[in-house]
Amino acid sequence: MNLSRASIAELATKLNLSPSTISRALSGQGRISEETRQRVRQLAQELNYQPNHLAAALRKGRSNTLGVIVPHIDGDFFARVLKGIEHGATQAGFNVMVCQSNESAGHEKKNLDTLLTAQVEGILVSLSLTTKDVQHFEDVRRRDLPLVFFDRVPELPQVSAVVLDDYQGAYQAVEHLIGQGCRRIAHIGGPQHLNICRNRYRAYRDALQAHGLPYDEHLVHFCDLTLPEGRQAMETLLHQNPQLDAVFAANDLAVAGAMPVLRAAGRRIPQDVALAGFSNELFTLLTEPHLTTVDQRCEEMGRTAVRLLLDMVAEQPHQYAPRRVVLQPELVIRESSQQAGRRG
Amino acid sequence: MNLSRASIAELATKLNLSPSTISRALSGQGRISEETRQRVRQLAQELNYQPNHLAAALRKGRSNTLGVIVPHIDGDFFARVLKGIEHGATQAGFNVMVCQSNESAGHEKKNLDTLLTAQVEGILVSLSLTTKDVQHFEDVRRRDLPLVFFDRVPELPQVSAVVLDDYQGAYQAVEHLIGQGCRRIAHIGGPQHLNICRNRYRAYRDALQAHGLPYDEHLVHFCDLTLPEGRQAMETLLHQNPQLDAVFAANDLAVAGAMPVLRAAGRRIPQDVALAGFSNELFTLLTEPHLTTVDQRCEEMGRTAVRLLLDMVAEQPHQYAPRRVVLQPELVIRESSQQAGRRG
DNA sequence: ATTTTCCGAGCAATCGATTCCGCATTTAAG
DNA sequence: CTTAAATGCGGAATCGATTGCTCGGAAAAT
Numbered sequence: 001m002n003l004s005r006a007s008i009a010e011l012a013t014k015l016n017l018s019p020s021t022i023s024r025a026l027s028g029q030g031r032i033s034e035e036t037r038q039r040v041r042q043l044a045q046e047l048n049y050q051p052n053h054l055a056a057a058l059r060k061g062r063s064n065t066l067g068v069i070v071p072h073i074d075g076d077f078f079a080r081v082l083k084g085i086e087h088g089a090t091q092a093g094f095n096v097m098v099c100q101s102n103e104s105a106g107h108e109k110k111n112l113d114t115l116l117t118a119q120v121e122g123i124l125v126s127l128s129l130t131t132k133d134v135q136h137f138e139d140v141r142r143r144d145l146p147l148v149f150f151d152r153v154p155e156l157p158q159v160s161a162v163v164l165d166d167y168q169g170a171y172q173a174v175e176h177l178i179g180q181g182c183r184r185i186a187h188i189g190g191p192q193h194l195n196i197c198r199n200r201y202r203a204y205r206d207a208l209q210a211h212g213l214p215y216d217e218h219l220v221h222f223c224d225l226t227l228p229e230g231r232q233a234m235e236t237l238l239h240q241n242p243q244l245d246a247v248f249a250a251n252d253l254a255v256a257g258a259m260p261v262l263r264a265a266g267r268r269i270p271q272d273v274a275l276a277g278f279s280n281e282l283f284t285l286l287t288e289p290h291l292t293t294v295d296q297r298c299e300e301m302g303r304t305a306v307r308l309l310l311d312m313v314a315e316q317p318h319q320y321a322p323r324r325v326v327l328q329p330e331l332v333i334r335e336s337s338q339q340a341g342r343r344g
Numbered sequence: 345m346n347l348s349r350a351s352i353a354e355l356a357t358k359l360n361l362s363p364s365t366i367s368r369a370l371s372g373q374g375r376i377s378e379e380t381r382q383r384v385r386q387l388a389q390e391l392n393y394q395p396n397h398l399a400a401a402l403r404k405g406r407s408n409t410l411g412v413i414v415p416h417i418d419g420d421f422f423a424r425v426l427k428g429i430e431h432g433a434t435q436a437g438f439n440v441m442v443c444q445s446n447e448s449a450g451h452e453k454k455n456l457d458t459l460l461t462a463q464v465e466g467i468l469v470s471l472s473l474t475t476k477d478v479q480h481f482e483d484v485r486r487r488d489l490p491l492v493f494f495d496r497v498p499e500l501p502q503v504s505a506v507v508l509d510d511y512q513g514a515y516q517a518v519e520h521l522i523g524q525g526c527r528r529i530a531h532i533g534g535p536q537h538l539n540i541c542r543n544r545y546r547a548y549r550d551a552l553q554a555h556g557l558p559y560d561e562h563l564v565h566f567c568d569l570t571l572p573e574g575r576q577a578m579e580t581l582l583h584q585n586p587q588l589d590a591v592f593a594a595n596d597l598a599v600a601g602a603m604p605v606l607r608a609a610g611r612r613i614p615q616d617v618a619l620a621g622f623s624n625e626l627f628t629l630l631t632e633p634h635l636t637t638v639d640q641r642c643e644e645m646g647r648t649a650v651r652l653l654l655d656m657v658a659e660q661p662h663q664y665a666p667r668r669v670v671l672q673p674e675l676v677i678r679e680s681s682q683q684a685g686r687r688g
Numbered sequence: 689a690t691t692t693t694c695c696g697a698g699c700a701a702t703c704g705a706t707t708c709c710g711c712a713t714t715t716a717a718g
Numbered sequence: 719c720t721t722a723a724a725t726g727c728g729g730a731a732t733c734g735a736t737t738g739c740t741c742g743g744a745a746a747a748t
Contacts, residue, residue: 005487007704018728023706030707031725048483053461054407055704058398058733065441065462073430079423086417086444095462097409098442100430117397118409118439139392143349227629256630263632283627285571286600288607351734362698367736374737375696399734402703 006047015043026051057119065095066309067115067123071103071152076281077298078126081150084302085124092310094121101128109136122146122309127154146312146320150305155195160312162305162325166196166278169294169329170203173276174248176292176331178211180339182246182274186219188233188258190250197225200250200278216241225250230257238265245273246337252277252284252293255336259287275336289335297327350391359387370395401463409439410653411459411467415447415496420625421642422470425494428646429468436654438465445472453480466490466653471498490656490664494649499539504656506649506669510540510622513638513673514547517620518592520636520675522555524683526590526618530563532577532602534594541569544594544622560585569594574601582609589617590681596621596628596637599680603631619680633679641671 008026012019017036024030025040043049057063066089070078082098089096097118099111108128115123116139123140126149134154140147146160153161177185187204190197201220208215218240223229230253237244238261247262249255255277259269267273269289277284277293284291304325312320352370356363361380368374369384387393401407410433414422426442433440441462443455452472459467460483467484470493478498484491490504497505521529531548534541545564552559562584567573574597581588582605591606593599599621603613611617613633621628621637628635648669656664 005704008706009704019705020707020729021727023704024727027706031727033726036726050457050461052402052463052704054398054402054463055733056706058396058402058735059704059706061733063398073417073427074420074423076418079418082442083417083444086442090443090458095441095458096443097439098426098430099434099440100427113394114434114439117394119396119398253630260632283630286597286627286631288604349734352736353734363735364699364737365697367734368697371736375694377696380696396734399703400736402705403734403736405703 005052006044006049007052008049011040011043011047011049014047015039063119063121064093065097065118065120066306067097067099067111067118067120069099069101069108069111069115069123069125071126071128072100073098077151077279077296080298081126081302081305084299084304085306086302087299088303088306088310092306094310101131103128103130105131112136112140116140116143116145120145122148122313124305124309125149127152146309148305148309148312150301158322160308160320160322160324162301162308162327164196164296164301164329165326166199166329167203169278169296169331170200170248170250171207172329172331173278173292173294174204174207175211176333177246177248177274177276177337178207178213180246180270180274180337182339183213184216184219184241184244185213185246185248186237186241186244187221188225188230188237188247188249188251188254189220189222190225192222197250204248219244223254225254227253227257230254231261232257234258234261238262246275247273248276250278252279252281252291255291255293256283256287270336270339274339280332284332284334287336292334292337293332295330295332297329301327349396350388350393351396352393355384355387355391355393358391359383407463407465408437409441409462409464410650411441411443411455411462411464413443413445413452413455413459413467413469415470415472416444417442421495421623421640424642425470425646425649428643428648429650430646431643432647432650432654436650438654445475447472447474449475456480456484460484460487460489464489466492466657468649468653469493471496490653492649492653492656494645496540502666504652504664504666504668506645506652506671508540508640508645508673509670510543510673511547513622513640513675514544514592514594515551516673516675517622517636517638518548518551519555520677521590521592521618521620521681522551522557524590524614524618524681526683527557528560528563528585528588529557529590529592530581530585530588531565532569532574532581532591532593532595532598533564533566534569536566541594548592563588567598569598571597571601574598575605576601578602578605582606590619591617592620594622596623596625596635599635599637600627600631614680614683618683624676628676628678631680636678636681637676639674639676641673645671 008019008022011022022040024032025037068085086096101108101111105128149159149161153163189201192198205215221233221236223233255275262273277291280293280295284293352363352366355366366384368376369381412429430440445452445455449472452475493503493505497507533545536542549559565577565580567577599619606617613619621635624637624639628637
């Protein structure tokens with residue numbers, strides 16, 4: 001009983017052929033008669049032959065496997081990007097190995113090691129929050145192994161990366177609020193050492209300025225963008241400037257935290273205060289009213305990153321120039337910001 | 345320049361030793377002098393030697409890799425389970441290959457093939473919704489390859505599986521509602537061809553009966569548990585039995601859909617209608633009031649499934665008996681169901 | 689001093705598929 | 719009808735690490 005596996009050698013024996021012929025018959029490469037090919041394929045089918053990927057990979061020096069390192073798998077964003085990555089890779093016939101760094105630079109390093117020894121042909125990385133220097137990625141570059149960063153990328157020009165144009169997204173969101181007639185737009189910002197948060201804040205300021213609105217520091221509050229911090233931020237802002245008529249937060253979660261505070265203060269959404277967030281999390285469709293937000297094109301980011309990586313893998317001498325792709329986010333307008341029927 | 349990789353052979357040449365000695369030095373297996381071992385390890389370090397996992401795997405017949413097939417990566421549930429799986433596998437020194445079936449039996453089959461040729465040592469599967477027969481998994485069993493199903497499992501006694509005790513979770517939820525003084529508890533159920541939904545419905549009936557409450561078919565509505573269907577279900581239920589004082593839904597999303605309907609009908613939550621859902625999705629903390637729900641122990645399910653699988657992998661002749669683990673869900677009580685201060 | 693152990697290390701086979709090279713045999717060309 | 723080209727296939731090396739067997743020499747035992 002051929003329980004475990006049928007090897008090429010077995011097929012060869014059964015058909016009185018040499019292993020090389022079997023290989024050619026199955027791969028379709030090289031010179032082989034149509035007849036033998038049929039015979040081989042048929043027997044392979046019958047015996048339920050399954051090639052040993054490891055052996056082929058070893059010989060060919062190509063594992064057909066890509067590695068991914070994400071800070072964590074759960075949570076909307078990375079899960080969706082992963083979906084895109086897996087999808088793109090599968091389509092191209094590649095397998096995907098997934099590692100979590102758990103936001104730890106140490107883990108990230110170990111993950112990298114794991115993937116390298118696993119002989120992946122390319123690596124996709126979104127940096128952990130605690131990663132300060134990207135020295136450990138130098139090995140990868142030195143090895144000439146394709147490497148693409150996404151979303152959380154190092155600020156170096158010589159690496160390939162896929163990022164979202166946070167600035168544009170935020171700018172559009174704020175401009176939209178202005179277009180709705182809001183004049184005192186508050187901002188709940190994120191940690192300014194993260195460039196994505198910095199960009200969103202910058203866009204907020206620039207959009208105000210471009211439309212002749214004054215910048216009021218009492219309308220800005222920075223926090224960690226969690227639910228409770230969003231709540232607290234809103235309380236602070238309401239206290240600092242009760243006149244505010246809109247809030248743009250760097251994050252949907254912060255908006256979710258802000259909503260009950262506004263409601264408790266007797267403000268109607270969106271009539272009294274318009275709201276816009278960032279990320280297009282699933283729950284933005286579950287709030288009342290639904291949240292206006294900025295979609296981050298998660299899946300597309302994943303697919304794009306894979307495409308970039310596979311392009312690099314394909315270029316033989318790996319002499320590619322680093323490429324940077326900036327995805328344009330999409331403003332998703334929902335009820336929370338529509339003041340069309342505003343009373344004034 | 346040793347750009348790409350240093351092989352064991354190279355180390356051997358440089359140290360005037362044989363490859364076998366190098367291998368022993370690095371692995372610590374076999375007889376070797378402390379001195380040579382040190383020398384080898386040092387040089388390995390200097391040359392940044394990285395073992396070729398493929399070669400070792402091929403020779404040893406052990407890939408140290410596990411395969412996972414999930415219907416999709418995104419969405420709270422599977423992402424969280426995946427997190428647990430990755431975590432458990434990494435701890436045990438295994439890599440994880442992830443595939444999505446996209447809820448298609450065809451894809452699932454292909455994924456299986458991919459994983460088999462990749463020589464994974466074990467496979468974790470959560471079935472796609474369109475998978476009617478599990479014939480394709482027969483190969484795996486015949487190959488004697490460890491296989492563990494989780495969450496969406498086939499109804500066969502001879503397979504290993506990790507599932508949640510949906511019945512218990514639902515029972516507790518309903519009992520909790522009864523404990524809050526509710527007497528006319530409605531149920532928004534899911535497709536009854538899914539056993540998880542069937543179990544939740546069954547628990548609902550049993551809990552009512554156990555507490556001497558009548559079963560009223562006007563209080564039950566089945567749908568696909570999406571947001572809009574939840575909304576519609578609620579409308580139907582309110583119409584069929586305006587007296588209802590609680591809703592237990594087989595799903596958090598359905599509850600989210602029901603909330604605005606109740607509110608629009610002038611019912612206060614939880615004072616007039618208490619709510620309980622199922623899954624403990626993240627957004628249950630974002631609604632007002634926060635949702636009472638049943639936690640599915642996602643990460644634990646992932647870790648448990650991996651542990652089961654690795655146990656099977658470890659047993660040499662793979663003569664394990666199929667094991668089934670039933671995880672106990674946890675009722676998470678929040679505001680949406682607390683009628684302590686109910687007016688009566 | 690001689691025999692027995694034991695230790696450290698090398699040789700070579702092996703895992704399974706791929707691929708370069710070369711040998712027949714057939715087919716086409718001159 | 720001979721020479722050249724093309725075709726079909728086998729042989730054997732190879733990818734890199736592992737491992738059973740062997741062997742020389744040193745240490746221990748007699």
